[in-house]
Amino acid sequence: MAHETMTADAAVRLWNAEADEHDPISARTYGFWLYLMSDGLIFASLIAAYAVLDNKMSAFGHPMADTLLSASQGFVQTLVLLGAVLALSLGTLGLKTGARGGLALGLAVSAALGTVFVAQGLAGLDAMAAAGNGPTASAYLSCLFVLLFTHGLHLAIGVLWSLVMLVQIFRFGFTQDVVGRLLNLRLYTQFQAAVWVVVYLYVYLFGGAH
Amino acid sequence: MQPDLQGPWSPLLGRLSLAAIPYDNPILVGTFLVVSVVALALVGAVFYFGKLGYLWRNWLTTVDHKKIGVMYIILGLVMLLRGFFDGVMMRTQQLLADGPDSAGYMGAAHGYLPPHHFDQIYTAHGTLMLFFAATPLVAGFGNIIIPLQLGARDMAFPYLNAVSFWLTFAAAMLCMVSLFVGEFSNATWVGLMPLSEMSSNPGVGVDYWMWAFQISSLGTTFNSINMIATIVKMRAPGLTWFRLTPYCWSSLATNIIGLTAFPVVTVALTLLGFDRYFGTHFFTAGYGGNFMLYINLFWIWGHPEVYFLMLPAFGLFSEIVPTFSNKTLFGYPTMVAASFSIAGIGWVVWAHHFFTMGMGPNLNGYFSAATMIVGIPTGVKAFNWLFTMYRGKITFTSPMLWAMTGIVLLLIGGLTGMMLSASVVDYTVHDSLFVVAHFHCMVLVIGSALFAATIYWWPKVFGFKLDEKNAQIFFWVFVIASLLVFVPMFELGLAGVTRRLDYIYNAALKPLLWVTEVGIILYFVSLYYFVKMLVVSLLRREPAAADSWGTGRSLEWLTHTPVPFYNFAVTPEIHSREEAAWRRDRGLDTARPTEYVDIHMPSNTGVPFVLGVLSFVWGFALIWRIDWLVEITTLAMVVTVILRAFDKNEGYVIPAAQIARYEAKIATASVVADVADEAPAGALEV
Ligand code: HEM
Ligand SMILES: [Cu+2]
Numbered sequence: 001m002a003h004e005t006m007t008a009d010a011a012v013r014l015w016n017a018e019a020d021e022h023d024p025i026s027a028r029t030y031g032f033w034l035y036l037m038s039d040g041l042i043f044a045s046l047i048a049a050y051a052v053l054d055n056k057m058s059a060f061g062h063p064m065a066d067t068l069l070s071a072s073q074g075f076v077q078t079l080v081l082l083g084a085v086l087a088l089s090l091g092t093l094g095l096k097t098g099a100r101g102g103l104a105l106g107l108a109v110s111a112a113l114g115t116v117f118v119a120q121g122l123a124g125l126d127a128m129a130a131a132g133n134g135p136t137a138s139a140y141l142s143c144l145f146v147l148l149f150t151h152g153l154h155l156a157i158g159v160l161w162s163l164v165m166l167v168q169i170f171r172f173g174f175t176q177d178v179v180g181r182l183l184n185l186r187l188y189t190q191f192q193a194a195v196w197v198v199v200y201l202y203v204y205l206f207g208g209a210h
Numbered sequence: 211m212q213p214d215l216q217g218p219w220s221p222l223l224g225r226l227s228l229a230a231i232p233y234d235n236p237i238l239v240g241t242f243l244v245v246s247v248v249a250l251a252l253v254g255a256v257f258y259f260g261k262l263g264y265l266w267r268n269w270l271t272t273v274d275h276k277k278i279g280v281m282y283i284i285l286g287l288v289m290l291l292r293g294f295f296d297g298v299m300m301r302t303q304q305l306l307a308d309g310p311d312s313a314g315y316m317g318a319a320h321g322y323l324p325p326h327h328f329d330q331i332y333t334a335h336g337t338l339m340l341f342f343a344a345t346p347l348v349a350g351f352g353n354i355i356i357p358l359q360l361g362a363r364d365m366a367f368p369y370l371n372a373v374s375f376w377l378t379f380a381a382a383m384l385c386m387v388s389l390f391v392g393e394f395s396n397a398t399w400v401g402l403m404p405l406s407e408m409s410s411n412p413g414v415g416v417d418y419w420m421w422a423f424q425i426s427s428l429g430t431t432f433n434s435i436n437m438i439a440t441i442v443k444m445r446a447p448g449l450t451w452f453r454l455t456p457y458c459w460s461s462l463a464t465n466i467i468g469l470t471a472f473p474v475v476t477v478a479l480t481l482l483g484f485d486r487y488f489g490t491h492f493f494t495a496g497y498g499g500n501f502m503l504y505i506n507l508f509w510i511w512g513h514p515e516v517y518f519l520m521l522p523a524f525g526l527f528s529e530i531v532p533t534f535s536n537k538t539l540f541g542y543p544t545m546v547a548a549s550f551s552i553a554g555i556g557w558v559v560w561a562h563h564f565f566t567m568g569m570g571p572n573l574n575g576y577f578s579a580a581t582m583i584v585g586i587p588t589g590v591k592a593f594n595w596l597f598t599m600y601r602g603k604i605t606f607t608s609p610m611l612w613a614m615t616g617i618v619l620l621l622i623g624g625l626t627g628m629m630l631s632a633s634v635v636d637y638t639v640h641d642s643l644f645v646v647a648h649f650h651c652m653v654l655v656i657g658s659a660l661f662a663a664t665i666y667w668w669p670k671v672f673g674f675k676l677d678e679k680n681a682q683i684f685f686w687v688f689v690i691a692s693l694l695v696f697v698p699m700f701e702l703g704l705a706g707v708t709r710r711l712d713y714i715y716n717a718a719l720k721p722l723l724w725v726t727e728v729g730i731i732l733y734f735v736s737l738y739y740f741v742k743m744l745v746v747s748l749l750r751r752e753p754a755a756a757d758s759w760g761t762g763r764s765l766e767w768l769t770h771t772p773v774p775f776y777n778f779a780v781t782p783e784i785h786s787r788e789e790a791a792w793r794r795d796r797g798l799d800t801a802r803p804t805e806y807v808d809i810h811m812p813s814n815t816g817v818p819f820v821l822g823v824l825s826f827v828w829g830f831a832l833i834w835r836i837d838w839l840v841e842i843t844t845l846a847m848v849v850t851v852i853l854r855a856f857d858k859n860e861g862y863v864i865p866a867a868q869i870a871r872y873e874a875k876i877a878t879a880s881v882v883a884d885v886a887d888e889a890p891a892g893a894l895e896v
Binding site: 038048057058142146168177 | 447474477491499
């Protein structure tokens with residue numbers, strides 16, 4: 001629809017009625033990506049805090065990563081988490097073909113693996129605390145616990161989110177809202193995995209026992 | 211939660227008991243009476259006039275960016291008033307208490323405030339002014355102006371926008387409650403460490419500060435996400451990057467700072483929270499804790515934060531100065547570049563806040579030099595405004611007077627900042643009243659911009675102008691008051707007076723303290739004229755034109771005054787950075803669309819309000835360590851968010867015919883058109 005008004009030189013289009021039709025999924029995904037940037041800053045700050053407290057004085061006579069953490073056990077956790085990401089990513093291929101079953105399988109496997117990852121993490125923290133090296137023992141341990149705990153919490157939220165989506169894909173089908181949420185969930189899970197890789201590299205591989 | 215809490219704790223009420231109510235403090239009892247009378251009067255009026263439904267439908271559940279902006283601004287102004295009273299109390303204490311042996315009143319050893327109370331007042335002053343006055347005011351103008359300047363219907367995420375507001379509101383209410391239930395932090399707005407730790411501060415004061423700060427930061431982060439997405443994704447056709455208004459550019463820079471800096475302080479406060487609630491040792495004095503870690507994290511956010519507030523002010527000047535110089539902005543590309551270099555450099559200068567902490571000459575040298583570099587882009591901006599005015603046709607309206615004052619204050623604040631940025635100089639004046647005077651000049655720049663913007667955009671939002679005569683009296687009294695309050699502080703600071711003293715040790719400084727006190731009294735006078743300006747204009751309510759000032763340049767001056775809830779009947783096609791001026795020059799400024807199309811709008815929702823209430827109760831429960839209530843509210847928030855995801859929430863459509871009717875009504879309305887109030891209810895009926 002053209003609204004044209006004549007000026008001295010030419011017709012000028014002053015109003016544009018088609019402009020209202022923007023792409024909500026792209027705005028939504030972009031907004032979520034921005035949120036992930038802020039989340040990235042959260043982990044950056046935590047890892048910076050860890051780097052500051054990663055010294056003998058802050059360990060206050062308590063053991064550090066080299067006796068507390070095992071890189072090979074962390075590797076198992078890494079595989080579990082990457083499995084969760086893979087399951088979800090393959091599942092979302094179903095968005096292209098409209099395969100609800102495949103997507104549901106992907107969500108379920110990724111939620112299950114995410115739960116395993118969180119459980120492994122919690123068990124590790126529990127064992128440390130039981131051995132007298134809990135988060136209140138030294139500043140270093142405080143930071144180690146809070147860093148791992150924060151990452152685990154993010155994943156737990158991801159698991160909850162997957163379960164909600166599992167309900168929604170059957171209840172609503174692939175509506176615009178549902179697809180937007182699924183794409184964001186995938187971004188989220190991949191991002192948390194990327195954060196884990198950094199944590200694994202820095203905390204387990206540089207600091208942990210091999 | 212933490213086993214070794216001092217004082218009583220019960221499973222039902224946590225640390226809360228009758229002893230938490232400060233009924234023996236006459237100042238707080240008086241404040242309580244005033245606040246409750248005002249609150250009761252407001253609530254009573256709502257019921258008396260039967261406006262509860264209206265309030266709920268049109269305000270509490272709104273997702274309209276303009277209304278949310280107005281609510282932000284009201285919140286900001288009310289908190290500004292409270293922060294102002296804190297300032298009055300501090301000044302008066304120092305005036306009364308000259309020397310340790312001076313007389314004490316109302317049970318205080320000297321002055322009229324015991325140290326413990328005085329400390330809470332300066333902590334509250336800084337916290338309130340920054341997070342609950344300046345930040346909401348800045349966010350409010352962003353909300354109102356940016357979608358209009360982009361030709362958008364609303365923000366990118368209207369629902370998230372409402373959530374941001376209600377989180378901020380909940381946090382502000384926590385600060386208010388701290389007046390009457392328990393106490394506020396006494397450890398300064400920056401949270402000195404390890405003073406803010408459980409060992410030195412076992413009460414609930416620090417918890418109030420921490421959770422209010424934390425919840426409002428969350429709201430601000432969300433708001434930043436929303437603003438960036440809006441500017442990037444919601445621009446009208448033809449609105450290319452280099453047709454963005456300078457205000458949108460500076461808001462983009464600001465919100466990139468907001469997005470990247472606020473998470474850092476979220477972490478700093480969370481770590482403090484772990485220390486205080488779970489007994490970890492991030493910042494404690496023992497067990498390997500490192501309180502320099504806190505100070506660094508805090509200022510890595512803190513310095514960007516000052517520019518988070520300052521850049522919008524710069525953007526506002528860049529809109530107002532051209533309008534009242536009747537001339538395009540000088541040096542637009544350099545203005546944009548300057549905004550982004552300020553934002554970028556703002557990230558790498560944080561340690562100038564603790565030169566004296568013993569970083570050594572290398573780091574101090576780096577941070578000195580980096581800090582000084584900020585002066586270059588800032589100078590570019592100041593010169594651009596001056597060159598905009600140069601040979602312009604200047605009209606000295608009150609917004610213009612405020613803008614010009616802001617530029618002068620920027621010069622004073624900037625030059626004193628340059629002095630402070632030399633670490634050798636800073637050693638002599640760190641934590642003195644000189645620093646206080648420096649940053650108050652800077653904050654007054656923001657204040658000037660906000661007052662200018664209030665008067666400038668008032669007609670766009672409400673449909674009538676503010677009374678110019680009272681606005682100018684308010685301006686002059688306020689500026690003179692500011693000079694009287696803050697210029698002596700430079701001198702007091704150089705004379706060696708450190709900040710946050712509850713008495714001044716040297717009686718010879720008394721005359722300067724009197725000067726500041728006179729300034730404070732003048733602030734009261736200016737407050738009177740501010741209120742008078744509002745009342746006079748509200749009674750008069752003369753309808754203002756679409757281009758209320760006659761020389762408006764940017765897009766928002768093309769739509770109706772006041773703006774209807776759908777902003778533009780048909781989305782405008784953009785041809786110029788200064789679309790209103792561009793169309794005016796071609797005689798097109800009164801051209802209206804001839805055909806309409808259906809408009810899709812987001813529906814109102816009560817969820818953000820509910821989340822705000824829940825986060826208030828959640829914060830309160832955490833502060834008083836009422837474990838069961840923390841658990842219930844956490845669960846309730848999670849459930850609310852999930853339920854919201856099951857709400858289809860498709861918005862609603864205003865048919866083209868309805869738009870045509872609205873537009874016809876606005877065109878003929880002789881009084882302030884109230885189409886905005888018809889919005890959701892009326893639109894849903896059609
Ligand atoms: C040319 C730009 C600026 C320079 C060179 C500068 C420099 C400084 C320096 C070196 C300090 C530390 C002084 C000390 O504690 O010993 C300081 C403090 C401060 N500045 Fe600025 N500043 C500038 C702009 C601003 C702006 C734009 C704002 C706010 C809008 C601001 C707000 C503050 C605040 C709030 C503090 C003190 C915080 C506290 O300790 O409570 N400054 N400034
Ligand atoms: Cu700074």
